[in-house]
Amino acid sequence: MSWQLTEEHLTDLARGAAVLGTGGGGDPYVGRLLVQQAIRESGPVTVLDPSEVDDEALVIPTAQMGAPTVVHEKIPSGEEAVTALRALEAHLGAEATATMPIECGGINSMIPLVVAARAGLPVVDADGMGRAFPELQMETFGVYGVTGSPMAVAGERGETAVIDAGADNARMEWLARGVTIRLGGVAHIAEYSMSGAEVKRTAIPRTLTLAHTVGKAIREARERNADPVAHLGEVLKSTLYGHLRVLFRGKVSDVERRTEAGFARGRAAAVSFDGEHELEIEFQNENLVALVDGEVRCVVPDLVCVLDAEQAEPITTESLRYGQRITVIGISTPELMRTPEALAVFGPAAFGLPHEFRPVEDI
Template sequence: MGYDLTLQGLHDLAEGAAVLGTGGGGDPYIGRLLVERQLHAGRTVHIIDVDELPDDALVLPSSMMGAPTVFVEKLPSGDGNVAAFRALEAHLGRTAAAVMPTECGGLNSMIPLMLGAQLGLPVVDADGMGRAFPELQMQTFGVLGVSGSPMAIASDHGDTCIIDATDNKRMEQLARALTIQMGGASYITDYPMDTAEVRRTSVHGTLSLCRDIGQALRQARASHADPFDALTDMLAGTIYSLGVVLFRGKVVDVERRTVDGFARGKALLESAEGPGDVLEITFQNEHLVARRNGTVIAIVPDLICTLNSESGAPIPTESLAYGQRLTVYGISTPPIMRTPEALACFGPAGFGLPDPYTPLHDLLART
């Protein structure tokens, strides 16, 4: 059943989204403040289950595009998302019945909530990634046959553009080029879908999952319990099924640069148990692969999360810094994200990684 998001629920959802952002997706703190402003103005964020959509509904996913490092220096105004949404409605000649996230991780879990409040539309409790990914074609929508085009893209300065690409990869390339020209950050509305397509191609219940993750971490802190045990227990009853501590240590080096609209780099952690045991994380906005002493212990699309070792608070890639004490936490992805077609799109091969995909369950069995 649908529900109105409370202020506490928003805070919990934002923290859970930062966990599922796997280091990327943009810091949801900024987006949370934008949604808070809508709630304080008396507007409502109403979240609905996919089964509550009318059969003939048009649903338009909404998000921001760009390198997370850009959002640290250039705060979004929140106006471009309405412009992109309205531009696509006008292009399609139809009025949307609901908005939904393209990804449930990071800042992009917040943008549809703000848009729903601004327009008085419900937000569908589902998304197309089940986490955060850096490229637009990396969505279950596209893997299962939905075209991302036509899409609308807008800047914070009033520019809007419609992209009708030959395929979803080309859509990503064109939108990325426009985003760079828009200052490294843009608002997009893409993957227009009817209700049947939303039900068939999305990862269900992910906004509520983010809320539940944040709630579990908050309650663990309040009761002085282990936040990682609380997170593991909470995930066990979900479609993600497995959450596990992979490594505890200190950040000893970070290599990070913004290239072609992405935050790319590596982070090196030294074990809390002593020298000689190291973990290297490679990221492209999001964490892609974790290697312990050269051996893969987790790899995309499974989630690799960097969390504060004391509180369990998520640390995004743009905030990684020397000396931080972190716990690297792995989460297995839902089955819809581990099909051969999905892995070809957003598994290791989709990022040019040389390593094959091995599920987190199997990697753990080897250690």
């Protein structure tokens, strides 16, 4: 069923998207303000269930690209992603019938809504990551045969680059990252243009709805002084992300963070409240793996989410600070994200991690 997304959805959606951002994906706060402004100017956004998209539709996903640490400092106008969409449309010689997230976590849950409102397009309730990932080849779209190229990159001064690396999505990422760095570390993009039939075959369905559901569950539990994490676990059981595990509770003891080659990389450590256990998280924009006392407790593509211990507010990697009291949770991912083909593209080895993938619910 399609639905109308209004201003009232945005706070819950942003909070849920930050959870699905697993520490990265860019802070949805800025995105939320952009969507709010666009909806005030252009009215609510129609969110299309993927089952309702015509097989022949031309869906052009849109997103922001860059290191979250830079996004913090360069607020977009909201027009950049529309510029990228228009550049790709011009290249394709065809007009999009809808846009869609490539990434439902973080700011990229919001950017397609800005595009949808500004360009008068519906947005498809699905994405290609089912969370946030740092690189553009890490998409179920690509895993299941849709090429990212041609893609358009747009900068804040209206500059565009249309990149075509053929079927090599990692090469496309490499070139687009180079352009993004030269644009100051953040850019907006349109890529993985596809038919409605391809959306149904390759996208993780209903992840905008999921983000809203996650954010709403946390808020509702807070409002009735219930445990937000426990409530979120209950609510997730009826989704494709059925398993939530509390991995750790404690205080942040160390954060090491650097921006290199266009990414925010580093690690965070925490100590349990009783001082007996240690947590270590490695990240590349997003949290990649959580180890407790040296043992893997959750690893990509499953979600490692850091929440503040009291309110379960998600904490991004660039907001992690010494002394924060945190709850770290693991959330299972849909089967489409755990196939051997998918793990080859965004499993632990794709990030240079030495760990085998094991589903969080089996650890």
